[in-house]
Amino acid sequence: MGRDRPGRATAVIGFCLAAGAGTRLEPLTRATPKPLLAPAGRPLLDLAVEALQRAGATRVVVNAHHGADQLVGHLAGRAGVEVVVEPVLLGTGGGLINAAHLGLLGTGDDPVLVTAADHVLDPADLTDLAAFLERSGTPMATGLIPATTNPFRLRLEAATGSPGPGVPGGEPSPPGGRIVPDPAGTPDGPRGRKERDPDHGRRHSVGGRVARDPAGPWDSAGAYALRAGFLSDLEPGPATLSERVLGPLLDQGRLAGLPFRRPVADAGTLARLLDVSAGLLTGRWPYDLPAGQLRQAAGTGPVFVAEGAEVDPAAVLAGSVVVDTGARVGAGAVVTRSVVGPRAVVGPGARVTGSFLGPGAQLPPGATATAALVPGSPAEPANPAQPVPGPHGPDASPPSLGPSLPGAAQSVPGPDPGAPSPAPILPGPDPDAPHHDPPPPAPPDPPGMRHPDPSTPGPPGGGA
Numbered sequence: 001m002g003r004d005r006p007g008r009a010t011a012v013i014g015f016c017l018a019a020g021a022g023t024r025l026e027p028l029t030r031a032t033p034k035p036l037l038a039p040a041g042r043p044l045l046d047l048a049v050e051a052l053q054r055a056g057a058t059r060v061v062v063n064a065h066h067g068a069d070q071l072v073g074h075l076a077g078r079a080g081v082e083v084v085v086e087p088v089l090l091g092t093g094g095g096l097i098n099a100a101h102l103g104l105l106g107t108g109d110d111p112v113l114v115t116a117a118d119h120v121l122d123p124a125d126l127t128d129l130a131a132f133l134e135r136s137g138t139p140m141a142t143g144l145i146p147a148t149t150n151p152f153r154l155r156l157e158a159a160t161g162s163p164g165p166g167v168p169g170g171e172p173s174p175p176g177g178r179i180v181p182d183p184a185g186t187p188d189g190p191r192g193r194k195e196r197d198p199d200h201g202r203r204h205s206v207g208g209r210v211a212r213d214p215a216g217p218w219d220s221a222g223a224y225a226l227r228a229g230f231l232s233d234l235e236p237g238p239a240t241l242s243e244r245v246l247g248p249l250l251d252q253g254r255l256a257g258l259p260f261r262r263p264v265a266d267a268g269t270l271a272r273l274l275d276v277s278a279g280l281l282t283g284r285w286p287y288d289l290p291a292g293q294l295r296q297a298a299g300t301g302p303v304f305v306a307e308g309a310e311v312d313p314a315a316v317l318a319g320s321v322v323v324d325t326g327a328r329v330g331a332g333a334v335v336t337r338s339v340v341g342p343r344a345v346v347g348p349g350a351r352v353t354g355s356f357l358g359p360g361a362q363l364p365p366g367a368t369a370t371a372a373l374v375p376g377s378p379a380e381p382a383n384p385a386q387p388v389p390g391p392h393g394p395d396a397s398p399p400s401l402g403p404s405l406p407g408a409a410q411s412v413p414g415p416d417p418g419a420p421s422p423a424p425i426l427p428g429p430d431p432d433a434p435h436h437d438p439p440p441p442a443p444p445d446p447p448g449m450r451h452p453d454p455s456t457p458g459p460p461g462g463g464a
Contacts, residue, residue, distance in 0.1 A: 011059070012130055013105050013228070014052030017092055018045055018117040019065035024269050028358045028373035032341075033067030035117035036074060037358070039273055039339055040280035040322055041290040041306050045074065045117045049081060050287065052113055055126035061104045062117075063095040090237070092116075093244035100231035110228040119222045120276050122262035122285055129225045129258055132207045136256035139230035140249055141207070143221035144257045145264050152220065152242065155213035156206070156257055207258035212250055218257065220246070221264045270373055273356060277339050278302070278320035290325070301337070309340075312348075327357075330365065338369075344376055 022034030029037075035045035045062070052060050058080065064071040065086040072083050082104065090098050096114060099105050105112045111133060113126055125143060133141045147153045210218070224241075234244060249255035263284050267276045280287060281294065281302040292306035301320035305311055309323040312331040319337035323329060327340045330348035337354045340346055344357040347365035355369045360376030363369055 011106075012056040012111050012113055014049070014055070014057030014060040015096060015099060015105060015112055015114045016045070016048045016052065016060060016062045016117055017095060017114070018048075018071060019063045019068075019086055019089060019095055020118075021066040021089075022118070022268070025273070025373055027375045028356060029066075031360075031375040031377065032358045033070055034268075036067070036070060037267075037273065037356070038322075038324060038341065039267065039277035040304060041292065041324055042287070043074065044120070044267060044276075045071070047120055047285075047287055048115055048117045049075075049078075051115060051121060051123045051126055053080070054123035055113055056130060057113055061099050063090075063099060065089045088238070091240050093239040093241040094237055096241065097231055097234050097236050097239070097244065100228060100234075101236050105231060106228035107232070108227070108229040112226050112228050112231070114224040114226070116222050118267045119264065120267060120279070120285055121221065121223060121260065121264045124286075125221075125260040125262050125264070126223060126225075128261075129223060132256070132258045133225035133227075136207065138209070138249075138254050138256040140224060140226035140245070140254070141256040141258055142210070142246070143223040143264070144210070144218040144259045145221045147217055147219040153213055153216035154210045154218040154220070154257060155216040156218055156259070157209045157211060207256060209253060210250070210255050210257035211253070218259070220257075221260050222266065223260075223264075270354075270356060270371065274320070274337060274339065274354065277322055281320055281322070292325075315346075324359075341376065344374075 018033075018035040020034065022029035025034055025037070035048075036043045038044070049060050049062070060081045062071065062075065062081065062083045063086055064083050066089070068083075068085045072085065075081050075083055084095075084099055084102065084104065086095060086098065100112075111130055113130055115121065115126065121143075129141060129143050144154065144156065231245075246255060263279065265272060265276050265279065267273045278301060279285060280289070281304055289304060290306055292304055292309070294302055294304045296302045300318045303317045303319075303321045303323075305317075305323045306325040306327075308325040310328045311317065311323060312329060312333070314331040315329045315333045315335070317323070317329070317335050321335050321337070322339045323335075324340060324342040324344070326343040327345070329335060329340065329346045330350065332349040333346045333351070335346060335352045338352045339356045340352070341357050341361060342359045344359065344361040344363075346352055346357070346363045347367065349366045350363045351368045351370075352363065352372075353368075353370045355372040355374060357363065357369070357374045358376040361374040362376065363374065
């Protein structure tokens with residue numbers, strides 16, 4: 001922590017980047033801003049704000065542009081949270097610098113913790129990052145994760161600071177002064193795999209100066225700790241973090257990095273959003289679910305039905321599935337590896353696979369949705385319900401989650417050989433493919449969704 005006078009720690013201020021348009025999740029994000037998408041009953045924005053607060057932030061500033069009215073409405077009355085609306089989108093760097101110039105992030109050496117609404121991480125890593133900044137002797141420190149395909153690769157140099165063994169940022173660097181991630185991961189490391197390293201992961205907590213390296217093993221985790229005064233000295237205006245903040249610091253050798261020891265996820269595409277949903281249901285991150293029932297049958301992923309949702313006894317839910325508050329799943333519907341958002345409706349006999357139905361989305365009876373982003377009505381904000389301790393609400397009667405046998409895995413029944421063939425489940429767009437803006441006239445149905453031919457019977461209640 002910074003200090004405003006000898007012996008007295010300065011309060012940490014949190015900043016959450018939430019202004020982007022979420023184009024990789026269109027058309028879903030045309031109706032609901034990405035920060036308000038709820039992969040497991042709670043909006044991404046709420047998880048980010050909670051992470052900053054649990055890491056020590058006494059106040060959290062959120063920037064907003066796309067869907068600003070909805071974000072302001074969602075956070076209205078939230079203690080210790082302030083929203084800065086950007087009439088013109090300023091970018092990740094410009095938004096942060098703008099908040100500093102408005103005097104919202106403190107002054108001088110005051111510490112600021114930064115994360116993004118679409119990044120899910122462990123608050124403990126943010127706590128470690130804030131403590132590491134104090135020891136690093138640099139104006140800014142970034143969390144680090146093992147690099148994949150991102151071109152912004154980094155090399156971690158010799159450790160900075162030396163508080164002693166067992167403290168992040170205080171371990172000696174290995175011979176040669178370069179620190180690399182263990183490809184097997186640590187027990188609570190970025191990839192969540194089991195420990196194979198004889199030093200039990202201690203060297204993965206080493207922090208140090210970072211430098212550009214096209215072959216470097218590290219990438220930024222999208223979370224930062226920095227000094228408020230440093231931001232106040234930067235030129236305001238639209239800019240990315242890379243060009244206005246990180247790039248100049250790297251050129252000057254003044255950026256530090258700390259490898260994160262716990263999972264980090266970017267929920268910016270459909271595939272990643274569904275992975276985050278599954279991770280939240282299985283406890284990959286330490287966030288409570290809202291009131292509801294969490295079930296898991298052998299051989300399938302977890303199924304969470306929020307309080308106030310309705311699932312017909314003849315419906316089948318399998319894989320990692322979320323049915324959010326006020327949502328309804330009709331008789332004979334089959335939902336697998338999907339999120340059914342607040343107030344969304346899956347009609348009788350409909351099939352949903354690998355899809356995300358936004359708040360108020362409607363899937364007609366007998367329709368199919370595969371790898372689809374289905375928008376709905378933004379009339380109401382995403383479910384703002386406060387979480388309750390544990391994975392489910394108290395004394396709630398569990399809704400039926402489809403047919404299952406005692407002691408057996410819940411499964412999707414095969415089709416009746418004598419029944420007419422159901423309408424095919426059409427694949428949607430590759431969520432990780434390069435995005436191209438759609439033409440101005442929006443299509444009548446989102447990608448991956450198909451209505452059945454009204455002249456033919458709908459699909460049977462079973463069937464994968």
